[in-house]
Every structure is written in C-alpha cells, then in structure tokens.
Amino acid sequence: MKVKSNIAVSDNGFVFNPGSGESYTVNPVGLEMLNLLRKGHSHSEIIAAIQANYVADAAMIERDLLDFLEMMRQYRLMQHDDE
Amino acid sequence: MNKPTLTIGVTGLNAIDSPGPGVAVIRGLKEAASFDCRIIGLSYESLEPGIYMHEIVDKTYQIPYPSTGTDVLLSRLEYIHEKEKLDVIIPNFDAELYSFIKLEQRLRGMGIHTFLPTLAQFEERHKVNLNDFGAKYNIHVPRSKAIYNVNEAQALEKEYEWPLVVKGKYYDATLAYNFDQTKAAFNKISAKWGLPIIIQEFVHGTEYNVTGLGDGFGNTVAAVPMRKQYITDKGKAWGGISIADKQALELTNHFLQSTRWRGGFELELMKDKKGDYYLLEINPRMPAWIYLAVGVGQNIPEALTRLAMGWPTEPYTHYEVGKMFVRYAWDMIVDLHEFEQISTNGEL
Incomplete structure (x- = not known):
C-alpha cells in the first residue's frame, strides 16, 4: 500500500484528505516518515533515515513505522499500489 | 459595461440555530458579477434577523404563512410587486415551495421570474416517497416508511435494526434507540410539522x-x-x-x-x-x-x-x-420602532 496521492501535507505537519474533508496533525517524526513514504522510500530506507537523525534503535523505529502505517490505513489515508 | 439591476424577493431570513438560507443567498446575490440587485426580504415573523440587516436587505415585507393558501399569498405578492416591481423571487423554505410552484405561471404573468422544480419533481423527491424515488432512479436510499400512527412503528422493529431515524415531513429528525423514544419523537415532531412521520433505517x-x-x-x-x-x-x-x-x-x-x-x-x-x-x-x-x-x-x-x-x-x-x-452568531442592536413597524405594518 502507498499514501494516497491526493493527500496534502504542510511543512508543519498538517495533513488534509481532500476526499473526506478530514484533517490531522503529525509530530516531527511522523512528518518525516510521511514525507519519505510519499517519495516512495522503502521501509528499510525510512528506518535508516530516521535512525540517522534520532537516538533510537532500528527495532523501535520499525515498530513505530508499522504503527504509523496502520493508523494511516485506519484513517483511510492509504491506497493500494495499483489504484 | 453597465450591469442590469434586478429586484429580487428572498425568503428564509431567519438566521437562528437552524437557519434559513435567505441571508446566505442574499450574500451570493450581492456578490454577483453579472448583475446588481435590490433585495426585497419576504418574512413570516417579526424577529427574523434578515429583516434588520439593512446593509443587505433593502426592504422587507411580511408574507402570509403557507397554511393560509395560495390566494392569500398571491394577493400579498401583488401588493408587494406593485410597490417594488419584482423581477425574481427566490423562495428558500421547503414548506412554502408548494405554494410558489403552484403560483409560478401567475407570477410569470405578472413579470416575476422563479426557477423552481416542477410540482412532479417536488412531490417525487419528498421524504415520504424516497423508497420509490430510489427504485425509479437506481439510487441507494435507506429503507423508510411513512406512518400516521405511532403503533405502526412497532411493526417496523422487526424489519429494521435500532436505532431508527424519526423524521418530520418537512424538518426535524431524531434518532430513537427504543420504542419509548420513537413514541416521544413521533409526538414531538408530529405536533410541530404534522403527519405523516417518516421512520427511516439508520445507515x-x-x-x-x-x-x-x-x-x-x-x-x-x-x-x-x-x-x-x-x-x-x-x-x-x-x-x-x-x-x-x-x-x-x-x-x-x-x-x-x-x-x-x-x-x-x-x-x-x-x-x-x-x-x-x-x-x-x-x-x-x-x-x-x-x-x-x-x-x-x-x-x-x-x-x-x-x-x-x-x-x-x-x-x-x-x-x-x-x-x-x-458560522457565527452576531447580536444586532435594533430600535424598537423598527420592530414596531414590521409587527404592525408588515413592512420595514
């Protein structure tokens, strides 16, 4: 799955879904993950990028990334790769 | 380029917690690029806020409630038209639309234009007819039934799951989670808007x-x-x-x-x-x-x-x-003589 292409994300972490009218805010780490996801980076690339900027082990970052993706899916901010 | 100026009658000037569309419609008309307009407010009650919004409503006349019939309404509109030379009327309440649709041709004969659904369209889309409407036009609609007696709702308990939506024929809707609540909503809404009451499946x-x-x-x-x-x-x-x-x-x-x-x-x-x-x-x-x-x-x-x-x-x-x-609420300060004028003369 990938982040929906029409999702708008501002520099300060405000996320807007124009299809549903829903809006959310993400913290700086979430924003970094979201931007990397939107650029099409793989999970391992995202984990490496976050690890380069924050003091945290890879397992913890991976768990946070998977939680974040699940939350994005629940909020209908993700779409199938072929959509 | 000179823009034409139209005189437009607008109803729905009540801007209360369940607001009428009139004031918002007038704001759109005032911002029209292709014409200028003079707005004639058409009100039912003396405390509709739009009556006192002189910056957007040039003059207001009270008009009779729809329940008084189309002849009384036509007579009042003839009087207003004689004074104001209306080009267009935009009615904004469901409950008054029937009268205006009925009067469409006679208003047209007087030089007053409207742009309303036909009577058939108006009736067909009525909440009471929603099931048939959905079937006819292949549109998903929740199952619903018009009832005239609260006991009819009891029979629907077997068909529909709780909660049910209890709706008035023109306005008001409330959720009911059991028969007691259905009964209370039926009585409250029917006392205000009459029968039937529509019981709708909750989606x-x-x-x-x-x-x-x-x-x-x-x-x-x-x-x-x-x-x-x-x-x-x-x-x-x-x-x-x-x-x-x-x-x-x-x-x-x-x-x-x-x-x-x-x-x-x-x-x-x-x-x-x-x-x-x-x-x-x-x-x-x-x-x-x-x-x-x-x-x-x-x-x-x-x-x-x-x-x-x-x-x-x-x-x-x-x-x-x-x-x-x-949206926001705004307290206007109004002189008593204005209230007196609309209340006693039916014009302001």
Whole structure:
C-alpha cells in the first residue's frame, strides 16, 4: 500500500484528505516518515533515515513505522499500489 | 459595461440555530458579477434577523404563512410587486415551495421570474416517497416508511435494526434507540410539522452534503460537496469544508440527469463503511450553507437568478477544495420602532 496521492501535507505537519474533508496533525517524526513514504522510500530506507537523525534503535523505529502505517490505513489515508 | 439591476424577493431570513438560507443567498446575490440587485426580504415573523440587516436587505415585507393558501399569498405578492416591481423571487423554505410552484405561471404573468422544480419533481423527491424515488432512479436510499400512527412503528422493529431515524415531513429528525423514544419523537415532531412521520433505517457512516443547481434539462450547472465539521444539536452544520469526492459528484450528476431537476437543491448523503453512498434526503432548495459554494467559486444564487431570467448561463466546472465555512452568531442592536413597524405594518 502507498499514501494516497491526493493527500496534502504542510511543512508543519498538517495533513488534509481532500476526499473526506478530514484533517490531522503529525509530530516531527511522523512528518518525516510521511514525507519519505510519499517519495516512495522503502521501509528499510525510512528506518535508516530516521535512525540517522534520532537516538533510537532500528527495532523501535520499525515498530513505530508499522504503527504509523496502520493508523494511516485506519484513517483511510492509504491506497493500494495499483489504484 | 453597465450591469442590469434586478429586484429580487428572498425568503428564509431567519438566521437562528437552524437557519434559513435567505441571508446566505442574499450574500451570493450581492456578490454577483453579472448583475446588481435590490433585495426585497419576504418574512413570516417579526424577529427574523434578515429583516434588520439593512446593509443587505433593502426592504422587507411580511408574507402570509403557507397554511393560509395560495390566494392569500398571491394577493400579498401583488401588493408587494406593485410597490417594488419584482423581477425574481427566490423562495428558500421547503414548506412554502408548494405554494410558489403552484403560483409560478401567475407570477410569470405578472413579470416575476422563479426557477423552481416542477410540482412532479417536488412531490417525487419528498421524504415520504424516497423508497420509490430510489427504485425509479437506481439510487441507494435507506429503507423508510411513512406512518400516521405511532403503533405502526412497532411493526417496523422487526424489519429494521435500532436505532431508527424519526423524521418530520418537512424538518426535524431524531434518532430513537427504543420504542419509548420513537413514541416521544413521533409526538414531538408530529405536533410541530404534522403527519405523516417518516421512520427511516439508520445507515452507519459519514455524512456528506452536496449543493448544486440543475437547469431542468438534465445538466449540472453547479455542484459543491461539503463535509460537516461541526454540527449543532439539531444536526445543522455550524462549520464545514469543501471536499473533492468524485463519487458524490457522479451521484449528483446522475440525480440531475435522470430527474431533469430544475432549480437549487441539497443532497444529504451517507457514505457507509464499504464506501457506498446512500441518499438520505433531497432538499428542494439551496441550503443555509450555500455561501460556501459562493466562496469556493460557484455562485449558485447568481446562476439560479440568471436561469430564472432566461439568460444564458455557463455551468460551473471547478471549485476550490479545502475551503471552510465557520458560522457565527452576531447580536444586532435594533430600535424598537423598527420592530414596531414590521409587527404592525408588515413592512420595514
């Protein structure tokens, strides 16, 4: 799955879904993950990028990334790769 | 280029917690690019706030309640027309539309233009007929039944799951989670709006609304979908946002093409968890949040007026997504003599 292409994300972490009218805010780490996801980076690339900027082990970052993706899916901010 | 000036009568000047669309419609008319206008307010009660908004309403006349019949209304409109030379009337209440539709030709004969659904369209989309409407036009609607006696609701318990939506024939809707609540809602709403009461199956999901304008030939002149962000205890939008929803727009186009709807409208839609849309209600006039459509680039009151005048009107094809409206309450200070004038003379 990938982040929906029409999702708008501002520099300060405000996320807007124009299809549903829903809006959310993400913290700086979430924003970094979201931007990397939107650029099409793989999970391992995202984990490496976050690890380069924050003091945290890879397992913890991976768990946070998977939680974040699940939350994005629940909020209908993700779409199938072929959509 | 000199713009024509139109004199337009507008109803629905009550801007209370369940506001009429009149003030929002007038704001759209005042911002019209293709004409200037003089606004004649048409009110039912002395405390409708629009009466006292002199910066947007030039003069107000009280008109009789729909229950007094079309002859009384026509006589009052003749008097107002004699003084004001009305070009267009835009009625904004469901309950008065029947009278104005009935009077359409006679008003036209006097030189007053309207742009209203036909009587058949108006009746067909009525809440009471929603099931047949859905079947005829292949549109998902929740199951519903019009009842005249509260005990009829008891029989529906077997068919529908709780909660049920209890709806008045013109306005008001409430959720009922058991028979006692159904009974209370039936009595409360029928006392205000009469019978029948509509019992509707509750669809779980997210509510969306679309306002728009049909030209009467099946074409979409305007359509703007909105999601309510903040609602009052009456379920009215106090804040909302324009959204890009292809499905809602496709459903709107289908509605307009298949019914050849003429006039402004609001579709109340529910999107269930599977992403399917259900049409809950068709309001046969512009909604109170119509100014959002103006704000995102589709001046529906202007386009409706142009169609009423028989002027060529280009359909709107774009609107800004992600624009919000946030409603507010504003206390106006009004001199007693103004209240006295509208109360005693029926004019201000």
